[in-house]
Amino acid sequence: xxxxxxxxxxxxxxxxxxxxxxxxxxxxxxxxxxxxxxxxxxxxxxxxxxxxxxxxxxxxxxxxxxxxxxxxxx
Numbered sequence: 001x002x003x004x005x006x007x008x009x010x011x012x013x014x015x016x017x018x019x020x021x022x023x024x025x026x027x028x029x030x031x032x033x034x035x036x037x038x039x040x041x042x043x044x045x046x047x048x049x050x051x052x053x054x055x056x057x058x059x060x061x062x063x064x065x066x067x068x069x070x071x072x073x074x
Contacts, residue, residue, distance in 0.1 A: 036044065
């Protein structure tokens with residue numbers, strides 16, 4: 001039976017070699033991360049807070065509207 005190259009490669013490498021490869025790949029990806037500056041972080045924070053507050057206000061208005069409607073019906 002013909003096996004794929006990936007299948008035979010996984011059988012040849014042990015568990016510790018695969019863990020080491022995984023950790024090397026994680027470290028390589030973490031080196032590519034670009035962290036935001038303080039000003040960018042503050043801007044992102046404000047955008048998220050404003051969005052959350054506006055969604056909360058919308059949901060509160062809808063909730064009050066539905067509760068008033070239910071009180072009228074029942």
